[in-house]
Amino acid sequence: MKHLSLLLLNILMVAITLQGQTPFVFANKSISPGTKATFRLPITDGTDSTFIPISVFHGRQDGPVLGITAGVHGYEYPPIIAAQHIAQELDPAGMSGTVILVQIANIPSFLGRSPFTNPMDGKNLNRSFPGAAAGSITERIAHTITEQVITRSDYFIDMHGGDAPEDLRPYSAYYTSTAFPEASEKGKAMAKSMGFDHVVIFNIPEERVKERSLYCSQEAFHRQIPAVDIECGRLGIAGEYEITRIRDAIFSVLRHLEILEGNPIEVPGQLMVPVRKTFKSPQTGVFYPLKKGGDYVAKGMKVGYINDFFGNHLEDIFAITDGIIMYMIGTPPVQKGETLISIGVLEE
Numbered sequence: 001m002k003h004l005s006l007l008l009l010n011i012l013m014v015a016i017t018l019q020g021q022t023p024f025v026f027a028n029k030s031i032s033p034g035t036k037a038t039f040r041l042p043i044t045d046g047t048d049s050t051f052i053p054i055s056v057f058h059g060r061q062d063g064p065v066l067g068i069t070a071g072v073h074g075y076e077y078p079p080i081i082a083a084q085h086i087a088q089e090l091d092p093a094g095m096s097g098t099v100i101l102v103q104i105a106n107i108p109s110f111l112g113r114s115p116f117t118n119p120m121d122g123k124n125l126n127r128s129f130p131g132a133a134a135g136s137i138t139e140r141i142a143h144t145i146t147e148q149v150i151t152r153s154d155y156f157i158d159m160h161g162g163d164a165p166e167d168l169r170p171y172s173a174y175y176t177s178t179a180f181p182e183a184s185e186k187g188k189a190m191a192k193s194m195g196f197d198h199v200v201i202f203n204i205p206e207e208r209v210k211e212r213s214l215y216c217s218q219e220a221f222h223r224q225i226p227a228v229d230i231e232c233g234r235l236g237i238a239g240e241y242e243i244t245r246i247r248d249a250i251f252s253v254l255r256h257l258e259i260l261e262g263n264p265i266e267v268p269g270q271l272m273v274p275v276r277k278t279f280k281s282p283q284t285g286v287f288y289p290l291k292k293g294g295d296y297v298a299k300g301m302k303v304g305y306i307n308d309f310f311g312n313h314l315e316d317i318f319a320i321t322d323g324i325i326m327y328m329i330g331t332p333p334v335q336k337g338e339t340l341i342s343i344g345v346l347e348e
Contacts, residue, residue, distance in 0.1 A: 024058040024098050027148065034060040034093040041144055048120040048137045052144060053103040055087045063097025063259055067153030068250065069145065070102060071217050072126050072160065073116060074109025078233035079159035082246035089247075091256075097259045100149050105141065105216075115164035115236065129219040130212070146219055156220035157192065157255060159246060161233020162293070167330025169294035170232040170245060171273070173200035175221035179209045186226035193256035194230065194249035195265030198324070200344065202229075202272045228253070233292060235330050273344035277321050280337055281306070283314045287334040295325050303341060306334060321345055 021033035031037045041052040046180050070083035083103050090099065104110050105125060112119040123138035131142025162168030172194040173189035182288060191199050204221065213219035221227040230249055233242040248265065257263040281287070289304040297303060297319040304317040328341040 014109060019251060020289055021060055023060050026056050031056055031058040033058055036092050038210055041133040043140050045137045045140055047234055050107045055101045057090050057092040057099040058098050059092050059095025061096035064154040065098045065152055067100045067149045067156045069105050069216055070159045071104035071106050071110055073163055074160040075115040075164050075236045077236060077238035078161040078242035079246055080104055081238050083242045085247050086250055095259055125217055127214050129214055150220045153225055156227045158217035161229050162235055164236040165329050165331040166327050167293040168231055168234050168327035170196055171198040171200050171227040172196040173202055175202045175204055175227045177204040177209055179206040180224045183224045183226045187228055190226055190228045191252055193253050193264040195267050197267055198271050273348040274347050275345040276326055276342050278339050278342045279320050281322050281334045281340040284336045285314055286332045287329055291325055293325050293327050298322050329338045
């Protein structure tokens with residue numbers, strides 16, 4: 001009997017070797033090579049309850065683990081719908097490695113049509129990482145994503161778009177720091193492989209990586225995992241162009257990481273954005289933009305103006321530097337002190 005058991009074990013090991021991949025265990029479930037599994041991870045703080053829908057694609061061949069989050073902000077619809085498409089199109093039978101796809105990180109925000117924050121506790125999930133196991137509902141979501149997705153990943157992508165008031169131009173971005181040169185270079189290559197014509201550089205000082213990350217993708221980078229953001233979408237609109245653009249970016253980076261076969265998108269003349277300068281609103285009132293996300297501006301150019309609630313002119317708004325508008329408030333309401341415009345200063 002002992003010899004028979006050893007023989008069966010050897011046969012099993014040979015079969016696994018021929019497959020080129022061992023099973024992947026996620027949330028206590030074993031996922032066979034070449035298959036997909038879906039999960040609803042429950043989250044509760046004892047008062048409020050929600051869940052995180054996650055799809056795991058485990059390739060037939062050995063390779064890296066890529067974590068992807070959509071819907072950290074539930075009103076940013078293009079990444080969420082793109083994730084829906086990716087989940088249906090990605091075939092684990094043709095993959096090397098594993099993809100952990102968080103379909104919608106912030107279900108309460110999504111269902112509540114709530115820009116930026118979770119309506120259950122009023123907290124911004126993208127300011128709550130690494131989270132807390134015994135915290136509020138948002139902090140518990142962040143903790144679960146950190147422990148179940150980020151820590152399992154060799155590479156990480158967080159997908160965003162312009163929230164309800166944000167007129168945003170599409171770009172990819174990556175984290176870099178002299179503290180983590182290898183993760184920085186790998187992140188740069190990932191961001192460039194996504195095929196966006198502008199790539200933003202998140203330069204993190206060495207002392208900052210010792211502090212709480214706050215941001216989802218920055219939590220990955222603090223763990224020396226190459227981390228990339230996608231920003232594509234405007235004003236919370238589920239635009240078909242933006243959805244397709246995000247989907248194409250993900251499939252391109254999958255080819256770059258050799259999770260899928262083929263070549264990534266190449267963009268001649270890709271522009272790097274090492275610095276972004278933001279301008280906060282000097283007034284509360286009604287904002288009238290004269291420019292939009294993606295427009296090039298020169299320092300001193302008039303980009304909008306603010307009226308009071310009776311239609312009287314309060315103040316003109318001027319560009320504070322030369323560059324390209326990465327995002328700006330694209331809807332009328334504006335409060336004093338909130339970010340009104342962010343201008344990317346292009347690398348020379």
